[in-house]
Amino acid sequence: MTNLIDRVSFNDCFDRILDLFYMETGIVFKTKRDIAKRKIDTFLRKQGFRDCSSFLKALEDSDNLMQKLIDFLTVNETYFFREKHHFEIIYDLLKDKKKPVRILSIPSSSGEEVYSLLIFLLEKGVDPSNFEIVGADINREAVEKAKKGVFSFRSMMNVDESVLDRYFERVDGNVYRIKDIYKRYVSFLNINLFSDRIFTLGKFDFILCRNLFIYFSEEYKQKAMDIFYKLLKDDGVLILGHADTVREFKNFKREFNKGSYIYKKLEREEDVG
Numbered sequence: 156m157t158n159l160i161d162r163v164s165f166n167d168c169f170d171r172i173l174d175l176f177y178m179e180t181g182i183v184f185k186t187k188r189d190i191a192k193r194k195i196d197t198f199l200r201k202q203g204f205r206d207c208s209s210f211l212k213a214l215e216d217s218d219n220l221m222q223k224l225i226d227f228l229t230v231n232e233t234y235f236f237r238e239k240h241h242f243e244i245i246y247d248l249l250k251d252k253k254k255p256v257r258i259l260s261i262p263s264s265s266g267e268e269v270y271s272l273l274i275f276l277l278e279k280g281v282d283p284s285n286f287e288i289v290g291a292d293i294n295r296e297a298v299e300k301a302k303k304g305v306f307s308f309r310s311m312m313n314v315d316e317s318v319l320d321r322y323f324e325r326v327d328g329n330v331y332r333i334k335d336i337y338k339r340y341v342s343f344l345n346i347n348l349f350s351d352r353i354f355t356l357g358k359f360d361f362i363l364c365r366n367l368f369i370y371f372s373e374e375y376k377q378k379a380m381d382i383f384y385k386l387l388k389d390d391g392v393l394i395l396g397h398a399d400t401v402r403e404f405k406n407f408k409r410e411f412n413k414g415s416y417i418y419k420k421l422e423r424e425e426d427v428g
């Protein structure tokens with residue numbers, strides 16, 4: 156029978172893992188902490204560890220193990236043409252641009268958002284030489300899936316028959332692959348928003364960040380807003396998902412556009428002079 160001391164140290168160990176995971180990703184489990192602990196327990200056993208403390212030690216020493224835990228714990232739910240009005244906003248603002256625009260979709264999960272935006276812009280007649288779409292996500296497996304561009308019908312329920320025929324080829328049953336000719340207009344990277352590597356991507360005209368802040372603490376939302384500020388060009392625009400609230404956005408001007416809030420970059424005092 157486990158005694159109280161064992162139970163306390165067991166819980167401490169899982170708390171420490173959740174803390175490490177939070178510091179790395181910004182994700183808090185709030186009310187779902189116990190579920191997360193049970194999932195981690197399943198995961199560590201699958202990885203061949205017999206107890207929490209040996210797993211914790213290995214996790215502290217191994218980036219690869221942390222990546223595997225991230226792949227296991229992050230929620231990659233996404234589907235084609237989710238919140239389509241955001242694509243309308245980008246299309247409207249893009250029309251006035253003189254130079255080709257760069258669009259970052261973070262988190263892009265398995266790619267549905269990026270390919271939806273690509274198809275939307277092509278259907279509007281925008282020349283692909285006028286834009287570049289970069290998808291980025293912390294989940295390595297999701298990014299590999301995005302690069303392959305293979306999707307099941309489950310995520311394609313909002314795709315019209317005519318779009319399906321033009322942009323996809325049927326692989327098997329209800330599984331479709333985006334045609335190779337369209338893949339050249341997009342790229343995908345496995346990257347953590349909070350790693351310095353994010354700045355190697357250069358600056359963007361638009362950042363689409365949907366269904367990410369719903370997992371973050373307010374502290375990490377603020378960190379993310381600061382990173383977006385640096386990643387945007389001077390006249391850049393940030394678009395958050397409808398559920399992605401943020402308490403403070405002092406370096407941005409918030410505007411209502413097509414039923415959504417968009418965030419336009421302001422000049423920061425510390426950046427002037």
Ligand SMILES: C[S@@+](CC[C@H](N)C(=O)[O-])C[C@H]1O[C@@H](n2cnc3c(N)ncnc32)[C@H](O)[C@@H]1O
Nearest residue numbers: 180229231233262264292293294347348365366
């Ligand atoms: C629910 S999906 C949202 C996908 C898409 N934007 C949408 O709205 O359909 C959330 C994604 O956030 C990613 N994610 C979580 N923390 C991240 C971080 N720190 N940096 C980059 N991506 C992250 C997860 O891997 C997951 O794929």
